[in-house]
Amino acid sequence: MAILQVNDIHKCFDGTEVLKGVSFELESGNALAIIGSSGSGKTTLLRCINFLEKPTSGSIVLKGESLFDSSAADDWEKDLRRKRLHFGMVFQNFNLFPQYTALENVMLAPDLLAKKEPDYRSKKALIRENAEELLDRMGLKERMSHYPHQLSGGQQQRVAIARALALQPDILCFDEPTSALDPELTGEVLRVIRTLAENHTTMIIVTHEMAFARDVADRVIFMDEGVIVEEGDPASVIDHPTKERTKQFLTRYREGNIE
Amino acid sequence: MFWTVTLTLLKGLLTTFEIFAYTLLIALPLGLVFAFASMSRFAPLRGLMNVIIWIIRGTPLMLQLIIIFYGPGLWLGHNIWSGDEAGRILATVVAFSFNYACYFSVIFRGGIQGVPKGQREAGQMLGMTKSQIFFKVTLLQMVKRVVPPMSNEIITLVKDTSLARIIAAYELTFSGYSFMKSDGITWPLFYTGLFYLLFVGILTLIFGKIEKKLDYFQ
């Protein structure tokens, strides 16, 4: 069964409808890539799924549990923190906490969560170990005690990925993780995400990197003007699109007209 | 003569320091309240606060001081400030606190709004509570943004205390000036300047230390 079911999500910002009924499913261990031109609603969709934004209507089911259902009278605010913890989020501009070192950035949230538990002392060492291991996996063993401003964009983004992984989310979301990076730094971040995909981390990746999406994703969604236009395995959507709008988008992309 | 002058100036310095310290003590928290009011989601409160801030920042502090000190007496028929030194200092502190709270509120607001929205969102996605986000994530970033403009404002306050002379509070400048009037000598004025420089110098040092402390991140 799908780990995540998103049903008919609508989102309006003061009158203008940005998402016009988006539905999809995500299988556990799969990577889903969302592509589409600027302003098509990719970020908004991601923010609706991981509870940074309240959808105007629709429903979200995670592991069989309804997290959001606009037709039921459940409160969006209720258990918001717990619901968000199902998701990890990697932002376009990293959003690392500048006053903490790389290691502290990764440890902060697990530490705060563990503080409420009785065996906090014994857990503390474990949290640190786990954080160090994550940073090591990101290739940042030598950079753990650096502050964000002392790191390159690519390194910062890898710390951000480690930070999101530290809470062991069910689904890891990326919003254009490489678009704020210099071209020569995108590779190191994409490599890390590729490794995560090989280890079957469940992921939703909004990206403009078509080659990367085709290689790494199990499924690809093409969005335009707030709807899913085309969906399928990467080879069919990216190499053999059937819809006119997808074709246009990909042609413009190949001609280098997409930022 | 030198000792008489020094003693008088020290007394004046005490008054200056009193005005300075009480004003800070009141204006800092009040400024934070004003900042929140000026960002309130309740439009009438926000509007009112911004008009008040606009008026206070748009008119001279000296004018405000005169109105606060003499106004009540003329409107109510009796003075609410006692005529002695304490009353004059109190009136000064009231006027200064209100004025400086308005200036501080703008600085606080800048500090609060200057922290990128993404910082809060990152905290939310990491399951942090509102208070954890405030204390562990945004507070220090706000402090870092607020310290440099705040130190400028506070140093201006030291010099603004001399405005209290206008309602005859015996602060530092008044003390130095009194010798020129009574003895026709000017050197106490320069001596007075030295006191201010020392006061401001110490503050500059302290703020420099704080800024340096916060230098480790960007």
Ligand SMILES: Nc1ncnc2c1ncn2[C@@H]1O[C@H](COP(=O)(O)OP(=O)(O)OP(=O)(O)O)[C@@H](O)[C@H]1O
């Ligand atoms: N908070 C908001 N208030 C009002 N309108 C918004 C808000 N956020 C997004 N929008 C609008 O919604 C539309 C979709 O924006 P969104 O950021 O989701 O697009 P996107 O596909 O992520 O684009 P990009 O590739 O540029 O990141 C845009 O027209 C945008 O102006």
Ligand SMILES: [Mg+2]
């Ligand atoms: Mg976007």
